[in-house]
Amino acid sequence: MKYQNITYSHEHPRIDLSIGKNDPDCLLNGYLDCIDELRDIHAKGVTRWVDCSNHGIGVDWENNKRIFEDVGIEIINSTGFYKTPFMPDYVSTASVEELVQIMLDDLAKGAKVIGEIGTSKNEWTKDEHKVFEAAVIAQKQTNAVIITHTTLGTLIKEQVDFFLEKGVNPKKVIISHVALSNDLDALRYALQKGFNIAFDTIGKTKYLPDETRIEFIKTLVKEGYTTQLLMSMDITRQSHLKKNGGVGYAYLLDTFIPMLERAGVSQETISTITSENFTEILEA
């Protein structure tokens, strides 16, 4: 096996956005719906997923345990609240301190990540702000990793500025979904300030072709940012599964990585991105 101990840095072993989106396509349980795909990527070197589901969007830690026991993929659990309008109702009325306490309780029970916590498209709602405020406090007390969600790659700079202003260690923060917009400078802005960024929508070509993602990764590697890059697929829908005509979980390994290699990105670099960087972030 060319690559081993691969981490998918942003997945959803179980996610339920079906009510908010009014679409049954958005209820997905990897364990129940496509265990064969999980076994396939495990055989191809994937040993860890970061679960970016949390309160209100169908997280299930018992399910994560079953995936580890039956498939062998370890799942890193997360805490927090996603974004408007997919948060539990109590977030609107809770105080920042109460949200901090929920996060601290989950972190004490073994979660290692606060995420994904999100901003809306070109908008940062009041509740989303509250969640970010709480995440900063919980992060500083525990040194947990923060994973953010940017909607279609908007507000990357604003998120970066927020964390800098609050004095959060950028090495502990992963900004997600950066390659859904064609704004390489926003990515550089985050990287220059020491943040990690995730190319975690590999295979989602509706907003940006994978060829552009390859160009971005190639450019940023050349500029010296290899250790701040991550990759994943963020599969959240039934229609993303192979059996339903989607790209499937193995696309990153079978299609995208060979494209990166053909574009001249070395195996050593790819290995750093897929197999080392998340561990470094956890331990920073």
Ligand SMILES: [Zn+2]
């Ligand atoms: Zn997301």
